[in-house]
Amino acid sequence: MSLWSRILNAVQGERLNREIDEELQSHIEEAIASGRDPDEARRTFGSILRQREASHSIRVAGWLESLLADVRFGWRQLCRNKVTSVAAVLSLALGIGSCVAAFRLIDALLWRPLPISNSSNLYVLSHKMTGFDGKPLEDDHWATPEFNLMRNAVKDQADLIAISEADRMDITWSTDDDVEKAHVVYVSGNMFPLFGLEPALGRLFVAADDRAPGAAPYAVLSWDYWNHRFGRDPHVLGRLLHIGDQNFQIIGVGPRDFTGVEKGTVTDIFLPLSMNTLAAQDRADWHRVFLMLKPGVNPTTALEPLRQHLSAVNHTFGSACSTCFRGETQADIDRYLNQKLVFYSAGAGISALQKEYRRLLVVLGLLAALVLFIACVNVGNMMTAQAAARAQEMALRISIGAGRRRLVQLILAQSALLALLASVLGALFAAWSAPFVLGLINPPDNPARLALSADWRVLLFGFGLIILVVLLLGLLPALRASAVRPVAALKGGEDPYSPRRLMRGAIALQVAFCFLTLFLSSLFVASFQRLQNRPLGFSTDRLLLLETVAGKGQTSVVWNQTAEALRAAPGVDSVAISGWPLLGRIRINSDISINGAPPSPTPAFFLNISPGWLPTMKIPLDSGRDFGPQDTSPGAAIVSETFVKTYFPGQDPIGRTFSRGANQPLNTIVGVTPDVPDHDLREPNLAVFYVPFNEVDDKSVPKTVDFATFVIHTDTRNPLALTDSLRQLIAQRHNGLRVSNVTTQLELVRDQTVRERLIAMLAAFFAAVALLLAGIGLYAVLNYSVLQRRREIGIRMAMGSPRASIVRVVTLDVFLMIALGGCTGVALGFGAARYVESLFYQVKATDAGMIALPACAILLTALVATLPAVLRALRTDPTEILRAE
């Protein structure tokens, strides 16, 4: 209570003084009223001012009052230099905002624990092995029968949970026509209870839902999906959901904040593991396995025995497979089966997005931190200059009795004011930029989604950042100011070089960081450009892709008839069919066996194509011919140049044969095409072969096809304009074919470079900001230095020093600092580049161009920034200066 009143009094200092005065005044009046002589009463009372001071200091919190005075004084200092203050606040705000935004993204994707109970006890199982090609492999997918074996083996100490990756599937809610996409995840029935999750509506899965394959046709919606798809309608319970030929009944809605364990993807629908047909297959590795320690089990001692136990189960399961390793030598099989099981902590979720974007986000954080640091150095320099200009004031304060602590407080108050103003703007910037950057991760039709809540973690980080900034900004100038020797300063003889030495060191640091930022961003931008400009070997112009499914499968005859119908549609130029699009999400490899030999160690990738697909994609033939309607698979094949180099080096491949594995039917090569990137732009060209879309079994009976892609070359510049009419055209044929996804070949190519585009864009942004800030900083320091040395310059001029030597005097040490900073930057850059090498495409940190570009940019900026100060130095009028001194 008393402290509070003292704090209140400190804020209302003037009012308190008035009250004290009034009380003392009333005392004197009382004395006069009781008959004392007015003059005598006043005289005995003594100095009212002194009494007031004594009472005042009792009744206020002195520290707070002095702090308030300092803040007010700091505010006036900032207002006095409006332009520099605004620049300082803006640059700090940009730095703080970028750092907080980067932290929000990194925290949300990589660090924040899942909203489940005991998240710290959750691990994901993975196994490391040596593949049959001799290369190390790591995989975290498991077959359901093996999962069940492992689950039983460790059931006393831990629970195993199976969770599949989120799959973007076609689902329907009523009729067959309105197909939608939803992220579907299959989970074992124990997941919800073990995660301690409660339904928002209905019930969640329980262990009993796992019991028999196909026995639990139920679905649980995530709260998020329930909210945006059904507007939180409670009558959703009991509705039927159709996926393929299966029906599921909605039995419940999950808790509000649980969106699955896959960070970056929001699960829409949970289905029981037992409802997936893969669950019944002996050797289909299709879901992840998580391990949750039982309560009270100590992770440090229990994990290793658990791991060994599970390894043994894994080995037994692996060696029991009689059909898995046909055609491999016993040594290779033993090497493959010698697998190492590993646990990874999964409390923060597990996802491909984490793996793919971890380094990118770290780089982003680093760039943001560098920009903040450069901004801090800038503002710190500004404050050092101001503090140096105030050396006389400080000296005066000390000589009339101000404590050194008070002086430090005075300057820290000013930097705290700057930091607080900047952090308010920075918070706004972060609130906007974090979701913006998140929106650029992943292709637009399937954006990454993360919960970017601004909770105590973010607040704590922001608060820590502000403290750091205040210290960075204020501590040095504050300590300098408090070390002022009053005698020297008041005489005007304080060493004029010391603040400049400090500021020059800061310039070297700034240039180093600026160089690092520029260097990294030029590497990223070059990577992006090279990736984007990689020759494709096919045309993306006006190509519409209709990814189409046939629920129960249709023969290629039906598919070809549909293609024929599409060909007749207005606006359509040509139509072809392929199994899946180039550079899409699907790729399948195949063994290649030549002359009945065992399959070669390197597999090839294949694609089923209809006649006319090559011309539609504008892929030329090097030799041979395109497929005709008579060609079937197996039977004919067209191969890529790399395929020829790999399997038929130095031979003419036309007419030669290969089979897809030992004892498989032969395919005769009828044509050769140039290489095209089939799946990933970043990969070197791989061996690819094309087989006819018409597939037949060993009795020459046509096989049915579940899904394929119509590749349509259109007349219009915007192929997507035809989407609705073509989709309807296919639906009207009522032959079981249904369009599941529409895209263009151009979009697929663009989606390939999403990550590179993002990092290049952000890095270029940070580089521009860093360069601008470094330029401003350089200008300010040099300008200040010229002002400080105008007496020296005046004397030099008066003594007849030539202009060139004046310029040298002014700029020499600055350019030395730039050179020093640049060298440090190169060293830092090489170190950093090694860490992010995996994000580069055909770019090396040691390329001369990569170093020359940032160096030139910095040099140019330095020249521009130093020009005004040099001109000012040259315009110095010696007579005026010397007279003034």
Place this chain on the structure above:
Amino acid sequence: MAKTDALQGSLDLLVLKILSRRPRLHGYAIMAAVASTSGDVLRAEEGSLYPALHRMEEAGWIRAEWIKKDSGRRARVYELTAAGKKQLGVEESRWQSVSLAINRVLREA
């Protein structure tokens, strides 16, 4: 005989005691009461009275309030709080023991 200024330690005691007998006094009245009840022997100087009052107010022993006087001016009057009553007991017993000790010294020296 010169009017003795109340000793630093005993001023609190005097003020608390006076306020415990007659609540709601302003500064001048407290000063006058110290003089009159001590038979003009003790005197609280203005220079120490007001800081003492404000200090005790911050300590929570006394509570202040503005009242309107007949003259239209405001006066600040003080009264004892519960904590002040307790403090008065403490101060009284301390004064008793100190004066006892001094008396003993005077008797035996």
